[in-house]
Amino acid sequence: MSDHPEAPVAPVAPVEAYEPPYYVAVFTTVRTQDQSGYSETNARMEDLVKDVPGFLGMDHAQTPGGLGITVGYFRDADALTEWRSNAEHRAAQKRGRAEWYQSYTLHVAKVERSHGFTRG
Numbered sequence: 001m002s003d004h005p006e007a008p009v010a011p012v013a014p015v016e017a018y019e020p021p022y023y024v025a026v027f028t029t030v031r032t033q034d035q036s037g038y039s040e041t042n043a044r045m046e047d048l049v050k051d052v053p054g055f056l057g058m059d060h061a062q063t064p065g066g067l068g069i070t071v072g073y074f075r076d077a078d079a080l081t082e083w084r085s086n087a088e089h090r091a092a093q094k095r096g097r098a099e100w101y102q103s104y105t106l107h108v109a110k111v112e113r114s115h116g117f118t119r120g
Contacts, residue, residue, distance in 0.1 A: 026106070
């Protein structure tokens with residue numbers, strides 16, 4: 001038994017199901033070996049996107065094999081456009097292509113149906 005108290009673990013839950021229509025941006029990546037500066041930039045982007053009016057939330061997943069998926073949820077196309085055109089985000093995209101990503105895809109879709117379940 002450890003003498004150190006364990007840090008509380010935040011509950012894991014997907015972004016809630018919103019009333020459609022809304023938009024999703026699905027960003028799927030394979031990263032390079034050199035990830036210097038990635039964590040700091042990623043944290044900054046997560047903080048920055050929260051300031052976009054119409055941003056609803058974000059889900060992340062990473063496989064042991066290195067495939068990463070981030071899904072951003074946006075109330076409308078204007079919110080997604082604002083995020084896409086943010087200057088700091090554009091600079092991070094450029095650095096990602098130059099340094100951090102071996103490959104990536106981006107899929108943008110309009111959600112027409114959405115529902116969720118949480119075990120009570």
